[in-house]
Amino acid sequence: MTTHQIAVLPGDGIGPEITEQAVRVLKALNLPLELKQAPVGGAAFDQFEHPLPPATLELAKQSRAVLFGAVGDWKYDALPREFRPEQAILGLRKNLGLFANLRPAILYPELANASSLKPEIVSGLDILIIRELTGDIYFGTPRGTRQAPDGAFKGEKEGYDTMRYTEPEVRRIARVGFETARKRGKKLCSVDKANVLETSQFWRDIVIEVARDYPDVELSHMYVDNAAMQLVRAPKSFDVIVTGNMFGDILSDEAAMLTGSIGMLPSASLNESSQGLYEPSHGSAPDIAGQGVANPLATILSAAMLLRYSLGESAQADRIEVAVREVLAQGLRTADIFEAGTTKVTTSQMGDAVLKALA
Ligand code: NAD
Secondary structure (H helix, E strand, O other): OOOEEEEEEEEOOOHHHHHHHHHHHHHHOOOOEEEEEOOOOHHHHHHHOOOOOHHHHHHHHHOOEEEEEEOOOHHHOOOOHHHOOOHHHHHHHHHHOOOEEEEEEEOOHHHHHHOOOOHHHHOOOEEEEEEEOOOHHHOOOOOEEEEOOOOOOOOOEEEEOOOOOOHHHHHHHHHHHHHHHHHOOOEEEEEEOOOOOHHHHHHHHHHHHHHOOOOOOEEEEEEHHHHHHHHHHOHHHOOEEEEOHHHHHHHHHHHHHHHOOHHHOEEEEEOOOOOEEEEEOOOOOHHHOOOOOOOOHHHHHHHHHHHHHOOOOHHHHHHHHHHHHHHHHOOEEOHHHOOOOOEEOOHHHHHHHHHHHHO
């Protein structure tokens, strides 16, 4: 059996505490994994004066997947931008070519009260948003400020950006969408603004072409404004959503908030060879760091995604997800998801409970 190398980058704040629990879970599976740890973010800056030191980047590049905790602390806010902890994530995304961001929004029935929506609308929610991560208006050139060359305010100062997508970029993210939907509920909704934007019409045409290779997946299209409404009106009507960088940025945060529990949400960023970076959707929570109260489940669920998407170990991923459901059903809760009638546990006790449920 091939041994897979996994880079473990715990980072800052609660990063080390939550990553430790996910590492315990990965080790308990008895898979041929080689876990190698390296500093990243503020922790790396303190040691090597760079948030993504060359040795950490090299380890990430050589590994099949990266398990990432979180980075950032207010104490680094005064540093020049290129040395801030958050630059490590951007550096990893760029160097590994991570173009597809997968963010599930799952609301376990036991946590339905945490959502701001009515339980019957959101309980049991299980959707996945796939956001293109390296193109679109966020990276398109030309951009900047200039004298308006035309329009009603010709000659006035203006700011401008460029929305653009090339055919290969749309094709590869569409494929990730179809492949992922194929492994889930076989429904893919492509979100765009094709009624107004040329880039979106182009996107839609390519997605329709790619769909020919996936007759088993039901494809629909939705304008982004409607998608934003449907996510709060009937979120369970979706299975997988695929969309561009800007629309995905907004919709994935909206979907995450439907669940009301930031400590529960994993994420994955993949490149063309399914090498990936897996991290919780939340930040480094410096306000609770070192207290042993952080919720490790988002990171444990990120490890499950790692097994599913980079290692093809879907059955092992399912095992972890089932174990997480089981500890919730047992009424165990870290402080962030605690409510009356449940049992409050620490970060490591939550890890213990998941390990026990796995066994
Ligand atoms: P945050 O997500 O770190 O925290 C927001 C709130 O949620 C806090 O009250 C925190 O205690 C709570 N929280 C977050 N994760 C939790 C968990 N697992 N268990 C229990 N409670 C949890 O966001 P923030 O406070 O805006 O940012 C803090 C730092 O994190 C900043 O330096 C920011 O730049 C950084 N950040 C990093 C990432 C990343 O590493 N990918 C993402 C977002 C923010």
